[in-house]
Amino acid sequence: MSDRISVNPKICHGQACIDGTRIPVHQILRMLANGDKMEELIEDYPSLRKDDIFACLNYAASLAEERITPIEILEEAG
Numbered sequence: 001m002s003d004r005i006s007v008n009p010k011i012c013h014g015q016a017c018i019d020g021t022r023i024p025v026h027q028i029l030r031m032l033a034n035g036d037k038m039e040e041l042i043e044d045y046p047s048l049r050k051d052d053i054f055a056c057l058n059y060a061a062s063l064a065e066e067r068i069t070p071i072e073i074l075e076e077a078g
Contacts, residue, residue, distance in 0.1 A: 004055035016059060018052045021045075028056045 006019040016025040023045060031041060032053070042048050 002055045002059060004052050005059050018048065018056070021047055023048065023052075025056045025059055028053060029060055032057075 004019050005016050005025060007014060007016050011017055012022055012024050017023055018025065018028070028041065028048075032038075038050060038053055041053065042050065
């Protein structure tokens, strides 16, 4: 999905993280949702880059657009 996001079962219990770090994607998203500014995050996490934050947002958007078909619809079709 992104060369900036990685999932490794040996790092952060397999949670999606910014590649080369132990910073979980959900942590960045939650801080942004709570009103933290991108510049503040970069200041607090020196290894973090703007492109990493954009990759987190893109990762979340990809998960949000996943199409889910409710079981009831499948049962009605069958």
